[in-house]
Amino acid sequence: MKKYQGYFIDLDGTVYKGKDRIPAAARFIRRLQAAHKTILFVTNNSTRQPSFVADNLAHNHDIHVSADNVYTSALATADYLDGIAGDRRKVYIVGESGLAAALQAKHFELTNDDEEVQPDYVVVGLDTNTNYHKLEQAVLDIRAGARFIGTNGDSNLPNERGMTPGAGSLVKLVEYATQKKPLMVGKPQTTIMKMALQKCHLSVDDVLMVGDNYHTDIEAGINVGMDTLLVYTGLSKPADVKREKVQPTYTVESLDEWSVQ
Incomplete structure (x- = not known):
């Protein structure tokens, strides 16, 4: 398994489902933080400001990051x-x-x-x-x-x-x-991904895109030449993904399965 310095992570369906927690996501983020990885939540949800997103993650999902860790389609x-x-x-x-x-x-x-x-x-x-x-x-x-x-x-x-x-x-x-x-502008377009890379000062080879939706998160990574990790906690289902011509680099049922290198 390749070692990645940065992780671009989707929110809806990956880290939480509306108000409902996905407990494995908080454990995943804590492992990344312990390994001193660069974390950027790259989300297509344009409704909230990054400060609100960070506050919601802390108070409702036990994920503690700053507003600077959030990059929205807005x-x-x-x-x-x-x-x-x-x-x-x-x-x-x-x-x-x-x-x-x-x-x-x-x-x-x-x-x-x-x-x-x-x-x-x-x-x-x-x-x-x-x-x-x-x-x-x-x-x-x-x-x-x-x-x-x-x-x-x-x-x-x-x-x-x-x-x-x-x-x-x-x-x-x-x-x-x-x-x-x-x-x-947003995923799966490359615009948001390229600007996110610039924000983090990382190259495409250094980053793994993590998400639940093949047609937004995973295709965004594929389109920009980035490795991808699809987690089956949201929109995409295994049977549907198997029919896609280009497969995710990795797939997991839960983020608990991912070992941070």
């Missing part, structure tokens, strides 16, 4: 747009506080409170409080010329109730209504 989206936007910095969002805060930290102006302002970009992420009017405005803005960005394409979000609709469900609705393809 941060990746803001970093990506900051690199291409120039002075075109008006953004309409379908999303929650994590996405809004990430964009505002990069000095983007949110146009959600002024429908008369035409944004340069429409960013669609997970929004559990969305409604028809909010989606309608996103569609109208894209049809009027705003560039369409999706934080991630997750079809489902594992939580304590089951597999609930993910951000990709909302992205697909807007895509269907606009007949415009979005630029996607």
